[in-house]
Amino acid sequence: MTATAESTAVPDLAELQQRAAHRAAERAGGRDRLRGHIVCDGLVRIFKTDGVEVVALQGLDLVIDRGELVAIVGASGSGKSTLLNILSGLDTPTAGIARVADYDLLALSNRRRLSYRRGVVGFVWQQTGRNLLPYLTARENVELPMRLAGRSGGRRARRARAQELLEMVGVGYCADRRPGQLSGGEQQRCAVAVAVANDPEVLFADEPTGELDEATGAEVFAALRTINAELGVTVVVVTHDQAVATQVRRTVAIRDGRTSSEVRRTARVAADGSTELVSEEYAVLDRSGRMQLPASFVDALSLRDRVRLDLEPDHVQVRPGDVGAGTERSDA
Numbered sequence: 001m002t003a004t005a006e007s008t009a010v011p012d013l014a015e016l017q018q019r020a021a022h023r024a025a026e027r028a029g030g031r032d033r034l035r036g037h038i039v040c041d042g043l044v045r046i047f048k049t050d051g052v053e054v055v056a057l058q059g060l061d062l063v064i065d066r067g068e069l070v071a072i073v074g075a076s077g078s079g080k081s082t083l084l085n086i087l088s089g090l091d092t093p094t095a096g097i098a099r100v101a102d103y104d105l106l107a108l109s110n111r112r113r114l115s116y117r118r119g120v121v122g123f124v125w126q127q128t129g130r131n132l133l134p135y136l137t138a139r140e141n142v143e144l145p146m147r148l149a150g151r152s153g154g155r156r157a158r159r160a161r162a163q164e165l166l167e168m169v170g171v172g173y174c175a176d177r178r179p180g181q182l183s184g185g186e187q188q189r190c191a192v193a194v195a196v197a198n199d200p201e202v203l204f205a206d207e208p209t210g211e212l213d214e215a216t217g218a219e220v221f222a223a224l225r226t227i228n229a230e231l232g233v234t235v236v237v238v239t240h241d242q243a244v245a246t247q248v249r250r251t252v253a254i255r256d257g258r259t260s261s262e263v264r265r266t267a268r269v270a271a272d273g274s275t276e277l278v279s280e281e282y283a284v285l286d287r288s289g290r291m292q293l294p295a296s297f298v299d300a301l302s303l304r305d306r307v308r309l310d311l312e313p314d315h316v317q318v319r320p321g322d323v324g325a326g327t328e329r330s331d332a
């Protein structure tokens, strides 16, 4: 290329910015990747107490599409509550992108935060006492948020909707009972109805089955699946319980403040024509190409400090760094 051709080809700043944005979007997996209903990108939350910094979220990436039902699982201290507090508008991240339904959670004015918390998101908490008022019946509990929001249609319409929602989550028969007269599972299903009374776009549930046995917990998940399917609400369940993967189509695991792996369950038609659900586990690759190897892989090959990587036509090999080629290896 000649000097003249070079000088005429120099792009202006706007074009450079456009190209950079295009490349960043491509690196992130295409423009649509940052267009989810819930988007976290390089999300960081640092807590400072007595001069000590704790990095609770260290560049977490997560995209959840509108209408998905996703479980986020992680051990104690992995950053689940920190993430949920940010997504529910209770806490503000230190850096990165956190967006829900086009609300930028890093730059919310107090007024927008209030409208976000009142109108865009609904919550189900682990402690049943936090979800329901003890002196109201189940139906009155569901009617209350509608009354507070000044939902139009009058008392009769609110009552009918409350009954309909309770039926939808399978506890219509509890409508006239107070929380004290309900089992833990029934209370949590009522809590789901309360949380969606004002048509939120997203429902967050924090360990909603934490105080329940397995069978009752499964009923609460069934209620969440029904709400997700019938009302199209995006549902995000946060839990430490790995077994939850059997209850949802997509499970995202968090480790050390980052998304580390995902399990997706898909329906497949077996050889005999029956439909079976198949679980597949994926490691999550962040925008910079970083990923976490599953702890079991690291243990199995005693991987430490550094590993050897080799690019093959259709996969990447990961081998212990201290041995030569041809020894036992794991493929990533």
Ligand SMILES: Nc1ncnc2c1ncn2[C@@H]1O[C@H](COP(=O)(O)OP(=O)(O)OP(=O)(O)O)[C@@H](O)[C@H]1O
Binding pocket: 047, 048, 049, 054, 055, 056, 074, 075, 076, 077, 078, 079, 080, 081, 082, 083, 240
């Ligand atoms: N307000 C805070 N001040 C200081 N450190 C905090 C604060 N909140 C959380 N942390 C720290 O951040 C990290 C992540 O905590 P977080 O509560 O999000 O984890 P978690 O996965 O929800 O755990 P658990 O299941 O036990 O609730 C932990 O190391 C925790 O000690």
